Amino acid sequence: MDAELSSVETLMGPVAVTALGRTLMHEHLFNVGEEFQRNYVPEWDEDAAIQEVVDQLTELKALGIDTIVDPTVLGLGRNIERARQVGARVDVNVIVATGVYSYDSVPQQFYFRGPGMAFDEPEPLTALFVKDISEGIGETGVKAGLLKCAIDKPGLTAGVERIMRAAGQAHVQTGTPITVHTDAETKTGLIVQRVLAEEGVDLSKVVIGHSGDSTDLDYLCALAEAGSLLGMDRFGLDLFCSFEDRVATVIELVRRGFAEKIVISHDYACCNDLFPTEGRGNVLPDFHIAHISRDVIPELLRRGVTEGQLDEILIHNPARYFSRG
Ligand SMILES: [Zn+2]
Numbered sequence: 101m102d103a104e105l106s107s108v109e110t111l112m113g114p115v116a117v118t119a120l121g122r123t124l125m126h127e128h129l130f131n132v133g134e135e136f137q138r139n140y141v142p143e144w145d146e147d148a149a150i151q152e153v154v155d156q157l158t159e160l161k162a163l164g165i166d167t168i169v170d171p172t173v174l175g176l177g178r179n180i181e182r183a184r185q186v187g188a189r190v191d192v193n194v195i196v197a198t199g200v201y202s203y204d205s206v207p208q209q210f211y212f213r214g215p216g217m218a219f220d221e222p223e224p225l226t227a228l229f230v231k232d233i234s235e236g237i238g239e240t241g242v243k244a245g246l247l248k249c250a251i252d253k254p255g256l257t258a259g260v261e262r263i264m265r266a267a268g269q270a271h272v273q274t275g276t277p278i279t280v281h282t283d284a285e286t287k288t289g290l291i292v293q294r295v296l297a298e299e300g301v302d303l304s305k306v307v308i309g310h311s312g313d314s315t316d317l318d319y320l321c322a323l324a325e326a327g328s329l330l331g332m333d334r335f336g337l338d339l340f341c342s343f344e345d346r347v348a349t350v351i352e353l354v355r356r357g358f359a360e361k362i363v364i365s366h367d368y369a370c371c372n373d374l375f376p377t378e379g380r381g382n383v384l385p386d387f388h389i390a391h392i393s394r395d396v397i398p399e400l401l402r403r404g405v406t407e408g409q410l411d412e413i414l415i416h417n418p419a420r421y422f423s424r425g
Contacts, residue, residue: 106423109233109243110167111180111187111194120193121166123418124365124392126279126309126333129153129170129186129194131369132177141373150185153370156389157190163393167193167418169365171248171279171309175201180240195422198232199248199267200225201281205259214262225266226273233274245422247271250281251288261295268299275424277305279331284314289323303327305421307363313340315349317356324353324361329417333365335396336387343386347399359409363417366391 107114130153137144160168172178180196187194200207206214206225213219232244247267251260264280271278278301282289289308296306304327311320312332324330332350334340353362368389375384386395400410 108195108422109245111184111196111242115167115193117419117423120415120419120422122164122414123167123169123363124160124165125169125307125329125363125418125421126331126365126367127168127170127389128172128176128367128369129157129183129371130177130179131172131372131374132179133373134177134179136373146182149371150182150189153186154189156370157186157192157194160389160393161191163390165192165393167195169195169197169246169279169418171197171199171246171281173197173199173201173248174207178237180237180242184240184242195245196237196242197246197248197279198229198237198244198270199278200263201248201250202259202263203250203252203254204257206262210262223262223266223269225263226269229266229270230273233270233276244276247276247278248280249278251291252281252283253286253288255286255288256291256295264292264295265299268296268301271296271302271305272300275305277307277421279307279309281309282311284310284312284316284319287314287316287319289319289328293323293326293328304329307331307333307421310334310340310367312346312349312364315341315345317349317352320349320353321356321358324358328361329363329421330358330361331365332362334367335364336366336368336384336391338384338386343395347396347403350400351403351405354405354409359412360417362413363421364392364396364413 106117213224236243249263249267280292306328308323308328309331311330312334
Protein backbone atom coordinates (compact mmCIF):
# COMPACT_ATOMS: atom_id res chain seq x y z
CA MET A 101 0.00 0.00 0.00
CA ASP A 102 1.11 3.54 -0.70
CA ALA A 103 2.60 5.18 2.39
CA GLU A 104 0.35 8.22 1.92
CA LEU A 105 -2.71 6.00 2.08
CA SER A 106 -1.63 4.13 5.19
CA SER A 107 -3.30 4.74 8.50
CA VAL A 108 -2.60 3.57 12.02
CA GLU A 109 -5.06 2.79 14.79
CA THR A 110 -5.18 5.10 17.82
CA LEU A 111 -7.35 5.29 20.95
CA MET A 112 -9.81 7.40 18.95
CA GLY A 113 -9.67 5.47 15.66
CA PRO A 114 -7.49 5.41 12.56
CA VAL A 115 -5.18 8.32 11.72
CA ALA A 116 -3.23 8.72 8.47
CA VAL A 117 0.45 8.06 9.10
CA THR A 118 1.22 11.32 7.31
CA ALA A 119 -0.90 13.15 9.92
CA LEU A 120 0.87 11.79 13.02
CA GLY A 121 3.19 14.80 13.28
CA ARG A 122 5.83 14.90 15.97
CA THR A 123 5.76 11.52 17.69
CA LEU A 124 7.27 10.24 20.93
CA MET A 125 7.65 6.51 20.35
CA HIS A 126 7.58 5.11 23.90
CA GLU A 127 5.52 6.67 26.69
CA HIS A 128 2.87 5.32 29.03
CA LEU A 129 -0.38 6.99 30.04
CA PHE A 130 -0.66 4.71 33.04
CA ASN A 131 1.70 2.19 34.54
CA VAL A 132 -0.37 1.04 37.47
CA GLY A 133 -0.58 -2.45 38.93
CA GLU A 134 -4.27 -3.27 38.75
CA GLU A 135 -4.10 -6.09 41.28
CA PHE A 136 -1.87 -4.10 43.62
CA GLN A 137 -4.13 -1.08 43.39
CA ARG A 138 -7.27 -3.08 44.21
CA ASN A 139 -5.64 -4.63 47.25
CA TYR A 140 -3.33 -2.00 48.64
CA VAL A 141 -4.27 1.46 47.39
CA PRO A 142 -7.60 2.33 49.06
CA GLU A 143 -7.04 6.01 48.30
CA TRP A 144 -6.96 5.40 44.50
CA ASP A 145 -9.03 8.08 42.77
CA GLU A 146 -9.90 7.09 39.20
CA ASP A 147 -11.09 10.55 38.11
CA ALA A 148 -8.04 12.28 39.58
CA ALA A 149 -5.71 9.79 37.87
CA ILE A 150 -7.34 10.41 34.50
CA GLN A 151 -7.20 14.18 35.02
CA GLU A 152 -3.51 13.96 35.93
CA VAL A 153 -2.75 12.31 32.59
CA VAL A 154 -5.04 14.64 30.61
CA ASP A 155 -3.21 17.66 32.06
CA GLN A 156 0.21 16.31 31.08
CA LEU A 157 -0.83 15.46 27.51
CA THR A 158 -2.44 18.88 27.13
CA GLU A 159 0.88 20.42 28.12
CA LEU A 160 2.69 18.11 25.72
CA LYS A 161 0.49 19.18 22.82
CA ALA A 162 1.16 22.83 23.62
CA LEU A 163 4.88 22.00 23.39
CA GLY A 164 4.40 20.69 19.85
CA ILE A 165 4.07 16.92 20.26
CA ASP A 166 1.13 15.47 18.30
CA THR A 167 1.34 11.72 18.93
CA ILE A 168 2.58 9.30 21.56
CA VAL A 169 3.02 5.55 21.34
CA ASP A 170 1.94 3.73 24.51
CA PRO A 171 3.31 0.17 24.70
CA THR A 172 1.48 -0.74 27.91
CA VAL A 173 0.61 -4.41 27.48
CA LEU A 174 -0.16 -7.46 29.64
CA GLY A 175 2.23 -7.35 32.59
CA LEU A 176 2.16 -3.54 32.80
CA GLY A 177 -1.43 -3.04 33.89
CA ARG A 178 -3.02 -2.34 30.51
CA ASN A 179 -6.49 -0.80 30.95
CA ILE A 180 -7.76 0.47 27.61
CA GLU A 181 -11.13 1.65 29.01
CA ARG A 182 -9.25 4.06 31.27
CA ALA A 183 -6.79 5.10 28.54
CA ARG A 184 -9.68 5.81 26.20
CA GLN A 185 -11.15 8.29 28.68
CA VAL A 186 -7.89 10.20 28.38
CA GLY A 187 -7.87 9.88 24.59
CA ALA A 188 -11.33 11.43 24.36
CA ARG A 189 -10.18 14.53 26.24
CA VAL A 190 -6.84 15.33 24.60
CA ASP A 191 -5.68 16.51 21.20
CA VAL A 192 -2.80 14.03 21.13
CA ASN A 193 -2.99 10.78 19.15
CA VAL A 194 -2.28 7.78 21.36
CA ILE A 195 -1.27 4.54 19.63
CA VAL A 196 -1.71 1.54 21.93
CA ALA A 197 -0.18 -1.92 21.81
CA THR A 198 -0.79 -5.61 22.21
CA GLY A 199 1.73 -8.10 23.52
CA VAL A 200 3.24 -9.25 26.78
CA TYR A 201 5.85 -7.62 28.99
CA SER A 202 7.85 -10.30 30.78
CA TYR A 203 11.54 -10.89 31.43
CA ASP A 204 10.98 -14.55 32.19
CA SER A 205 7.84 -16.67 31.93
CA VAL A 206 4.61 -16.39 29.98
CA PRO A 207 1.64 -15.15 32.02
CA GLN A 208 0.20 -17.84 34.28
CA GLN A 209 -2.85 -18.15 32.03
CA PHE A 210 -0.62 -19.74 29.37
CA TYR A 211 1.44 -22.14 31.51
CA PHE A 212 -0.61 -25.15 30.46
CA ARG A 213 -1.91 -24.05 27.05
CA GLY A 214 0.04 -24.04 23.83
CA PRO A 215 1.99 -26.18 21.40
CA GLY A 216 3.20 -29.38 23.10
CA MET A 217 1.65 -28.38 26.43
CA ALA A 218 -0.86 -30.40 28.53
CA PHE A 219 -3.62 -28.56 26.67
CA ASP A 220 -2.09 -28.86 23.21
CA GLU A 221 -3.18 -26.12 20.81
CA PRO A 222 -1.68 -23.62 18.37
CA GLU A 223 0.05 -20.72 20.18
CA PRO A 224 -2.85 -18.90 21.88
CA LEU A 225 -0.76 -15.74 22.40
CA THR A 226 -0.56 -15.20 18.65
CA ALA A 227 -4.33 -15.46 18.30
CA LEU A 228 -4.89 -12.92 21.10
CA PHE A 229 -2.40 -10.48 19.60
CA VAL A 230 -4.05 -10.75 16.17
CA LYS A 231 -7.48 -10.29 17.76
CA ASP A 232 -6.34 -7.08 19.48
CA ILE A 233 -5.02 -5.80 16.14
CA SER A 234 -7.85 -6.81 13.85
CA GLU A 235 -10.98 -6.72 16.05
CA GLY A 236 -10.02 -4.55 18.99
CA ILE A 237 -8.97 -4.88 22.63
CA GLY A 238 -11.59 -6.36 24.93
CA GLU A 239 -14.94 -4.74 24.17
CA THR A 240 -13.46 -1.25 23.69
CA GLY A 241 -13.32 -1.28 19.90
CA VAL A 242 -9.83 0.22 20.23
CA LYS A 243 -7.37 -1.62 17.99
CA ALA A 244 -3.70 -2.14 18.77
CA GLY A 245 -1.34 -0.27 16.44
CA LEU A 246 1.80 -2.15 17.41
CA LEU A 247 3.15 -5.27 19.12
CA LYS A 248 5.33 -5.31 22.23
CA CYS A 249 7.51 -7.89 23.90
CA ALA A 250 10.59 -7.80 26.13
CA ILE A 251 13.97 -9.37 26.74
CA ASP A 252 16.08 -8.20 29.65
CA LYS A 253 19.12 -9.49 31.56
CA PRO A 254 17.82 -13.09 31.94
CA GLY A 255 18.05 -13.36 28.14
CA LEU A 256 16.05 -15.67 25.93
CA THR A 257 14.21 -17.71 28.55
CA ALA A 258 11.60 -20.21 27.34
CA GLY A 259 8.81 -17.78 28.18
CA VAL A 260 10.49 -14.76 26.59
CA GLU A 261 11.12 -16.75 23.42
CA ARG A 262 7.53 -17.97 23.27
CA ILE A 263 6.18 -14.40 23.59
CA MET A 264 8.70 -13.00 21.09
CA ARG A 265 7.94 -15.63 18.46
CA ALA A 266 4.18 -15.08 18.96
CA ALA A 267 4.71 -11.35 18.40
CA GLY A 268 6.74 -12.16 15.28
CA GLN A 269 4.01 -14.40 13.94
CA ALA A 270 1.33 -11.76 14.62
CA HIS A 271 3.51 -9.26 12.71
CA VAL A 272 3.79 -11.63 9.75
CA GLN A 273 0.02 -12.17 9.72
CA THR A 274 -0.97 -8.50 10.08
CA GLY A 275 2.01 -6.31 9.07
CA THR A 276 1.85 -4.58 12.46
CA PRO A 277 5.19 -3.15 13.66
CA ILE A 278 6.91 -4.34 16.84
CA THR A 279 8.63 -2.60 19.73
CA VAL A 280 10.82 -4.59 22.10
CA HIS A 281 12.03 -3.74 25.58
CA THR A 282 15.70 -4.68 25.53
CA ASP A 283 18.61 -4.54 27.95
CA ALA A 284 21.33 -2.46 26.31
CA GLU A 285 24.02 -3.55 28.77
CA THR A 286 23.75 -7.22 27.79
CA LYS A 287 23.00 -6.29 24.15
CA THR A 288 19.79 -8.29 23.98
CA GLY A 289 18.76 -6.31 20.89
CA LEU A 290 20.94 -8.65 18.84
CA ILE A 291 18.96 -11.66 20.12
CA VAL A 292 15.72 -9.87 19.19
CA GLN A 293 16.91 -9.37 15.62
CA ARG A 294 17.93 -13.02 15.26
CA VAL A 295 14.69 -14.46 16.65
CA LEU A 296 12.37 -12.08 14.81
CA ALA A 297 14.25 -12.55 11.53
CA GLU A 298 13.78 -16.30 11.97
CA GLU A 299 10.03 -15.66 12.18
CA GLY A 300 10.15 -13.67 8.93
CA VAL A 301 9.77 -10.23 10.50
CA ASP A 302 10.78 -7.14 8.52
CA LEU A 303 13.46 -5.73 10.86
CA SER A 304 12.78 -2.17 9.63
CA LYS A 305 9.45 -2.52 11.45
CA VAL A 306 11.16 -3.23 14.77
CA VAL A 307 12.14 -0.67 17.39
CA ILE A 308 14.94 -1.93 19.63
CA GLY A 309 13.70 -0.20 22.75
CA HIS A 310 15.98 1.34 25.36
CA SER A 311 18.94 1.39 22.99
CA GLY A 312 19.51 4.87 24.38
CA ASP A 313 20.70 3.35 27.65
CA SER A 314 23.87 2.41 25.74
CA THR A 315 26.81 4.48 24.56
CA ASP A 316 28.31 1.47 22.74
CA LEU A 317 28.33 2.74 19.17
CA ASP A 318 29.48 -0.61 17.73
CA TYR A 319 26.40 -2.26 19.23
CA LEU A 320 24.03 0.53 18.18
CA CYS A 321 25.38 0.76 14.61
CA ALA A 322 25.11 -3.03 14.22
CA LEU A 323 21.42 -2.89 15.19
CA ALA A 324 20.77 0.01 12.81
CA GLU A 325 22.70 -1.56 9.94
CA ALA A 326 20.54 -4.68 10.32
CA GLY A 327 17.60 -2.37 9.60
CA SER A 328 15.93 -1.71 12.95
CA LEU A 329 15.08 1.59 14.58
CA LEU A 330 17.01 2.52 17.71
CA GLY A 331 14.77 3.52 20.58
CA MET A 332 16.68 6.40 22.19
CA ASP A 333 13.75 6.43 24.49
CA ARG A 334 14.61 7.04 28.12
CA PHE A 335 15.48 10.72 28.14
CA GLY A 336 15.22 11.90 31.73
CA LEU A 337 15.70 8.43 33.20
CA ASP A 338 19.20 9.31 34.27
CA LEU A 339 19.52 6.28 36.56
CA PHE A 340 20.61 4.24 33.52
CA CYS A 341 22.45 6.83 31.43
CA SER A 342 23.13 10.54 31.85
CA PHE A 343 21.60 13.38 29.83
CA GLU A 344 25.02 14.19 28.37
CA ASP A 345 25.67 10.58 27.30
CA ARG A 346 22.19 10.21 25.80
CA VAL A 347 22.49 13.44 23.81
CA ALA A 348 26.09 12.79 22.70
CA THR A 349 25.17 9.31 21.46
CA VAL A 350 22.27 10.60 19.37
CA ILE A 351 24.51 13.30 17.89
CA GLU A 352 27.22 10.78 16.99
CA LEU A 353 24.68 8.41 15.39
CA VAL A 354 23.34 11.32 13.32
CA ARG A 355 26.90 12.25 12.33
CA ARG A 356 27.45 8.67 11.15
CA GLY A 357 24.38 8.89 8.93
CA PHE A 358 21.81 7.09 11.07
CA ALA A 359 19.22 9.88 11.46
CA GLU A 360 16.74 7.64 9.65
CA LYS A 361 17.21 4.93 12.29
CA ILE A 362 16.58 6.95 15.45
CA VAL A 363 13.37 7.53 17.40
CA ILE A 364 13.22 9.37 20.72
CA SER A 365 11.06 9.29 23.82
CA HIS A 366 11.13 9.31 27.63
CA ASP A 367 9.55 5.97 28.64
CA TYR A 368 7.70 8.15 31.12
CA ALA A 369 4.45 7.01 32.71
CA CYS A 370 2.15 9.99 33.28
CA CYS A 371 0.48 8.17 36.18
CA ASN A 372 2.50 5.42 37.78
CA ASP A 373 3.11 3.49 40.96
CA LEU A 374 6.73 2.66 40.09
CA PHE A 375 8.20 5.46 42.13
CA PRO A 376 7.05 6.93 45.42
CA THR A 377 5.44 10.32 44.81
CA GLU A 378 7.50 11.92 47.52
CA GLY A 379 11.11 12.53 46.61
CA ARG A 380 10.62 11.67 42.95
CA GLY A 381 11.77 15.13 41.89
CA ASN A 382 15.01 14.74 43.83
CA VAL A 383 15.95 11.34 42.42
CA LEU A 384 14.79 11.97 38.83
CA PRO A 385 14.51 15.74 38.36
CA ASP A 386 14.28 15.62 34.54
CA PHE A 387 11.98 12.62 34.27
CA HIS A 388 8.75 14.18 33.00
CA ILE A 389 6.76 14.30 29.77
CA ALA A 390 8.07 17.75 28.74
CA HIS A 391 11.82 17.01 29.03
CA ILE A 392 12.41 16.28 25.33
CA SER A 393 10.54 19.39 24.20
CA ARG A 394 12.10 21.68 26.78
CA ASP A 395 15.65 20.34 27.08
CA VAL A 396 16.58 17.65 24.55
CA ILE A 397 15.42 19.21 21.26
CA PRO A 398 17.02 22.59 21.99
CA GLU A 399 20.28 20.87 22.98
CA LEU A 400 20.36 18.73 19.80
CA LEU A 401 19.77 21.82 17.64
CA ARG A 402 22.36 23.83 19.53
CA ARG A 403 24.94 21.11 18.91
CA GLY A 404 24.42 20.90 15.17
CA VAL A 405 21.56 18.49 14.51
CA THR A 406 19.57 20.14 11.70
CA GLU A 407 15.82 20.81 11.64
CA GLY A 408 15.62 18.33 8.77
CA GLN A 409 17.33 15.60 10.79
CA LEU A 410 15.06 16.35 13.71
CA ASP A 411 12.04 15.97 11.42
CA GLU A 412 13.38 12.56 10.39
CA ILE A 413 13.63 11.49 14.02
CA LEU A 414 10.33 12.92 15.25
CA ILE A 415 8.07 12.75 12.18
CA HIS A 416 9.27 10.70 9.23
CA ASN A 417 10.76 7.67 11.02
CA PRO A 418 7.58 7.07 13.05
CA ALA A 419 5.43 7.57 9.91
CA ARG A 420 7.52 5.07 7.93
CA TYR A 421 7.43 2.57 10.81
CA PHE A 422 3.64 2.67 11.00
CA SER A 423 3.02 2.73 7.24
CA ARG A 424 2.08 -0.54 5.58
CA GLY A 425 4.07 -1.94 2.70
ZN1 LIG B 1 8.10 1.47 28.81
